[in-house]
Amino acid sequence: MAKKKKERKIHPEIIKLQELRRLEEDDKLTEEQGYEMDRLQTSRRQARVTLAPSLKCCKEIQDYPAVFFKIDYRNKEGKNSLEAAGGWHIEIPQVYDRDFYRTREWFANLPSPKFCPFCGTPLPKMRRKDPVPEFIATYDYDADYCNTCGERCMCCQCDPPEAAWEEDK
Ligand SMILES: [Zn+2]
Ligand SMILES: [Zn+2]
Numbered sequence: 294m295a296k297k298k299k300e301r302k303i304h305p306e307i308i309k310l311q312e313l314r315r316l317e318e319d320d321k322l323t324e325e326q327g328y329e330m331d332r333l334q335t336s337r338r339q340a341r342v343t344l345a346p347s348l349k350c351c352k353e354i355q356d357y358p359a360v361f362f363k364i365d366y367r368n369k370e371g372k373n374s375l376e377a378a379g380g381w382h383i384e385i386p387q388v389y390d391r392d393f394y395r396t397r398e399w400f401a402n403l404p405s406p407k408f409c410p411f412c413g414t415p416l417p418k419m420r421r422k423d424p425v426p427e428f429i430a431t432y433d434y435d436a437d438y439c440n441t442c443g444e445r446c447m448c449c450q451c452d453p454p455e456a457a458w459e460e461d462k
Contacts, residue, residue: 340450
């Protein structure tokens with residue numbers, strides 16, 4: 294039996310931004326509302342970065358986040374971003390993709406790092422928060438739109454799916 298999908302809420306800042314964008318399209322945006330829009334966009338961009346789990350073991354990894362937490366829903370067929378597993382990742386330069394014809398499977402099998410590359414501290418074990426916080430983006434495998442806000446995935450400003458994870462202490 295399929296589990297009942299929980300409806301996720303749209304963040305109040307996104308609702309306000311959608312309102313302001315409609316005004317902008319109708320050429321009715323005041324200067325003050327323009328500033329409000331900038332402020333909300335910045336706040337959402339910061340939320341996308343700061344709400345995702347990050348390493349705190351040393352100053353270097355905080356200044357240069359070479360290891361980041363990622364939910365691998367793009368590579369796991371049938372799993373959405375609230376069901377797929379998450380893990381610590383490193384980025385492989387794109388040039389390896391093009392020059393060596395790496396496949397989606399190759400990227401999916403990218404081993405997880407075990408230690409901070411700068412100070413050697415073992416990376417923390419992570420678990421999904423229970424309950425999952427409000428305002429989290431939900432992306433289906435291979436979907437173009439976010440199920441939470443209805444925007445295209447690349448334009449979605451919901452809290453990132455990674456924000457549903459925390460350190461398993
Ligand atoms: Zn470190
Ligand atoms: Zn969204």
